[in-house]
Amino acid sequence: MRDNSDDYRSLFLTDVPMMDVRAPIEFGKGAFPGVLNRPLMDDEERRRVGICYKEHGQDAAIALGHKLVKGDLKAARIASWKAFAEANPNGYLYCFRGGLRSQLVQQWLAEAGVEYPRVIGGYKAMRRFLIDTLDEAVRDCPLQLVAGLTGTGKTEIITALDNSLDLERHAHHRGSSFGRHATPQPVQIDFENRLAIEALRVRERGARTLVLEDEGRMVGSCSVPLELFRAMQTAPLIWLDDSLENRVTRILGDYVIDMRAEFALQYPQSPEQAFEAFAAYLLGSLLRIRKRLGPEHFQALDQLMRQALEQQQRNDDVQGHRGWIEGLLRDYYDPMYAYQREAKEERIVFAGDRDAVIGYLQDGRSL
Structure with a gap:
């Protein structure tokens, strides 16, 4: 033995x-x-x-x-x-x-x-080993954070790099009011364990820096470990830019097309029940930010969303969702992120589109 x-x-x-x-x-x-x-x-x-x-x-x-x-x-x-x-x-x-x-x-x-x-x-x-592993990674490896407006594809940048930690993947949440999936998030300890194992593997590959998405303390119900979150508050930011049209298309894929597919997997015997659960997810996500939207914006977006859901259910056409997505970006998320960018302006060391940001993070200028 x-x-x-x-x-x-x-x-x-x-x-x-x-x-x-x-x-x-x-x-x-x-x-x-x-x-x-x-x-x-x-x-x-x-x-x-x-x-x-x-x-x-x-x-x-x-x-x-x-x-x-x-x-x-x-x-x-x-x-x-x-x-x-x-x-x-x-x-x-x-x-x-x-x-x-x-x-x-x-x-x-x-x-x-x-x-x-x-x-x-x-x-x-x-x-205990995994807790110490993550703390050591935070202490020994400088952090770099990918920031940007909603829908610019920050997760795509994280996925493309071999020295990144994917907070949203391990938390099983996209980090916004629409961020939950059809299946539950892990418990806090499972989230921390998965994150630490990824940090262990990234360092084993020889990474000298760690790249993460710029997140708040909470990713859904999962809390970013304290030492990591503290380090994130002073880390340099790399700002990712993309067009409004591309962002709407990306969110349409993530929150409409992919989410309906997730709910279909949860209710394989009942397409009607799957669509009801999917519709409840979208409408409930919008309802959670009702107070921050204000009554007029909420009612307008809620109506657009309901019309888009009816169109989708009737003829499987998802294009109607572009209306509420664009309105949500323009009137809610973009002003919020613009305010956050102004507050963090001194920490932004580079800005560019997807290819430019990946190139910056890969070619050594970021070290």
């Missing part, structure tokens, strides 16, 4: 398969990408063992655990661990601290004929 591992760096850089044997409630509060939850105890069993530990000590808690997980239940869980181990012979298992639970799973697997290694220190040690 391979040795148990405490080489967290290699585990994350090489996407080593891992089996998390914590209870589902623990897994739901924070985990690592791609990891499968195969618990030793379910939530209720864990709760009872925890109470026993507090009241009667470790030996009594262990005895209760063996009483709760036995017979057919124990056999079923061993079978699920064995299936994972056989499907992932290069993988590892872990519990919260790399202690009793993971050792017991190892023991029961060994008794079933499978020798399988565990991660020393468990979830807690790996989580």
Whole structure:
């Protein structure tokens, strides 16, 4: 059998398969990408063992655990661990601290004929490693932020670079009132873990700077880690320009065409229900900024949006959405971003279109 591992760096850089044997409630509060939850105890069993530990000590808690997980239940869980181990012979298992639970799973697997290694220190040690990894990246690598009006394609710049951190992708949110997707955002810890793993990989590729999109503290419900956000407040800005026509087309693709496709995937048996959910997403997103739009602008845009949705549902024509998108950009987002640009003018070190910005960030002038 391979040795148990405490080489967290290699585990994350090489996407080593891992089996998390914590209870589902623990897994739901924070985990690592791609990891499968195969618990030793379910939530209720864990709760009872925890109470026993507090009241009667470790030996009594262990005895209760063996009483709760036995017979057919124990056999079923061993079978699920064995299936994972056989499907992932290069993988590892872990519990919260790399202690009793993971050792017991190892023991029961060994008794079933499978020798399988565990991660020393468990979830807690790996989580600490990722927190430190992101803090070190922020400390050691100067940041550069891509800024610009809504719809200029800032995410496209981030995607094109090999030294970028994609906050919106890891948060599963586009960072605006229309930014949510058809599926939920990750919990905060999952967001932080994914971001730290990307930072680890970017630095492994030899990056000397980190490029991010200029974001607020919150990306939907996910909060940018504090040390990273503090560094972003003084980082130089690269301003991305594009025409209003191109921006409208890009937003039409992102918020109308792509979003309808996302909702269609969520309701594969009911196109009508999918469209209703999509329409509710658009109308609800506009409603969230009603106060900031003011009653007249809101009513005008709401009417344009409803007309566009009717046209789209009737004949699958999305072009009617251009009206409310252009109005939203011109009357809401552009004035807001113009104000923000004025406040940050001294930090802008370069401005240009997509190709110019990518060239600037790639050719060394930005270092």
